[in-house]
Amino acid sequence: MSAETTTPRLEIKNLVRHFDGRRVVDDVSLQIRAGQVTCLLGPSGCGKSTTLRMIAGVEMQDTGEIWVDGKLVCDTVFRVPPERREIGLMFQDFALFPHLSVADNVAFGLHGGSKAEKRARVEELLTRVHLINHIDDYPHQLSGGEQQRVALARALAPRPKIMLMDEPFSGLDNRLRDGIRDETLALLKEEDTAVLLVTHEPEEAMRMADEIALMRSGRIVQQGAPYNVYTRPVDRAAVAFFSDINVLKAQVNGALADTPFGQFLAPGFPDGTDVDIVFRPQHVRIDFDRNGHGPLPTPAEGVAARAVVERARFLGHESLVEFRMDYDGGILKATVPNVFLPQPGRAMWLTVRRDRCFVFPA
Numbered sequence: 001m002s003a004e005t006t007t008p009r010l011e012i013k014n015l016v017r018h019f020d021g022r023r024v025v026d027d028v029s030l031q032i033r034a035g036q037v038t039c040l041l042g043p044s045g046c047g048k049s050t051t052l053r054m055i056a057g058v059e060m061q062d063t064g065e066i067w068v069d070g071k072l073v074c075d076t077v078f079r080v081p082p083e084r085r086e087i088g089l090m091f092q093d094f095a096l097f098p099h100l101s102v103a104d105n106v107a108f109g110l111h112g113g114s115k116a117e118k119r120a121r122v123e124e125l126l127t128r129v130h131l132i133n134h135i136d137d138y139p140h141q142l143s144g145g146e147q148q149r150v151a152l153a154r155a156l157a158p159r160p161k162i163m164l165m166d167e168p169f170s171g172l173d174n175r176l177r178d179g180i181r182d183e184t185l186a187l188l189k190e191e192d193t194a195v196l197l198v199t200h201e202p203e204e205a206m207r208m209a210d211e212i213a214l215m216r217s218g219r220i221v222q223q224g225a226p227y228n229v230y231t232r233p234v235d236r237a238a239v240a241f242f243s244d245i246n247v248l249k250a251q252v253n254g255a256l257a258d259t260p261f262g263q264f265l266a267p268g269f270p271d272g273t274d275v276d277i278v279f280r281p282q283h284v285r286i287d288f289d290r291n292g293h294g295p296l297p298t299p300a301e302g303v304a305a306r307a308v309v310e311r312a313r314f315l316g317h318e319s320l321v322e323f324r325m326d327y328d329g330g331i332l333k334a335t336v337p338n339v340f341l342p343q344p345g346r347a348m349w350l351t352v353r354r355d356r357c358f359v360f361p362a
């Protein structure tokens with residue numbers, strides 16, 4: 001493999017930042033290759049924007065290093081100023097210059113090169129974001145989505161090595177957002193930019209990212225392809241960040257946890273450990289009551305537990321049914337594709353798919 005394929009476009013090593021004695025970014029490390037989109041995903045206040053701001057150079061880290069294409073850009077002694085880092089920025093409250101035309105907005109960050117070269121780059125980008133017909137318009141003549149695409153063209157015009165995007169789509173209404181996300185992604189891939197995108201929305205990260213870095217309280221708690229992060233979460237909070245969850249409490253005995261749904265494998269936990277068995281509503285199977293009995297036990301789904309429908313709602317692409325469980329009177333949620341709206345009070349039997357459960361220490 002050549003050095004080009006092995007050297008990450010962006011590498012941050014052990015970044016730490018304190019505010020008022022609090023560790024807001026706590027030993028964060030990341031690598032992003034050219035053409036790769038990494039999403040920094042986490043709840044509000046977990047340190048995502050501060051991480052981004054340190055990479056951009058508008059915030060200084062207390063310790064740690066930032067490297068671009070194998071060259072040191074910033075540590076605690078040495079610091080390349082923000083404007084020389086070849087980094088493009090896009091934020092939620094991106095502001096176009098109101099007094100400049102679309103063309104001049106896009107050309108704003110272009111330095112060097114002839115007038116004709118600049119014009120060619122502006123036209124190229126505006127064609128790619130489907131706004132070439134608006135090249136002489138002013139921002140107030142454009143819709144929110146169109147302004148967003150101009151901002152993207154402006155950020156990409158100088159061919160930045162890295163794009164940092166902080167909740168760039170959250171100002172757009174839902175109807176526009178999906179289309180603009182997809183177009184943006186296609187353009188970033190064509191430009192071979194390394195992208196770090198900050199979001200608190202799991203759907204956005206799943207849709208955009210080649211890799212998700214899940215952040216909590218200043219730390220990256222899990223990192224990997226969206227499929228892996230979703231299907232092999234590191235802890236209960238990581239499951240809950242992506243979807244509703246159900247939790248069964250149990251104690252381990254002989255590497256097994258006994259529950260009203262039968263036994264669950266709990267390898268590696270010493271006897272007496274309290275565990276949470278966590279599963280998503282879509283992995284609950286609903287079965288009908290047969291004269292007071294449910295389905296027979298199976299190895300894949302264990303034992304059925306009796307429940308009574310509390311409430312059922314149609315959500316569009318699926319239905320959410322809340323059950324009151326006979327065994328403890330608690331609520332358990334199940335989702336079913338399409339329309340399934342059983343009457344409240346109706347008795348049913350639930351099973352849980354063993355291959356979709358996670359066992360964590362309580």
Ligand SMILES: Nc1ncnc2c1ncn2[C@@H]1O[C@H](COP(=O)(O)OP(=O)(O)OP(=O)(O)O)[C@@H](O)[C@H]1O
Binds near residue numbers: 043
């Ligand atoms: N300049 C500052 N001075 C003091 N505290 C700060 C400063 N900037 C950020 N913080 C604090 O650091 C923590 C992390 O903030 P940051 O903006 O990085 O989080 P975030 O994950 O991006 O959240 P959000 O999605 O809400 O923007 C917050 O508690 C915030 O109040």
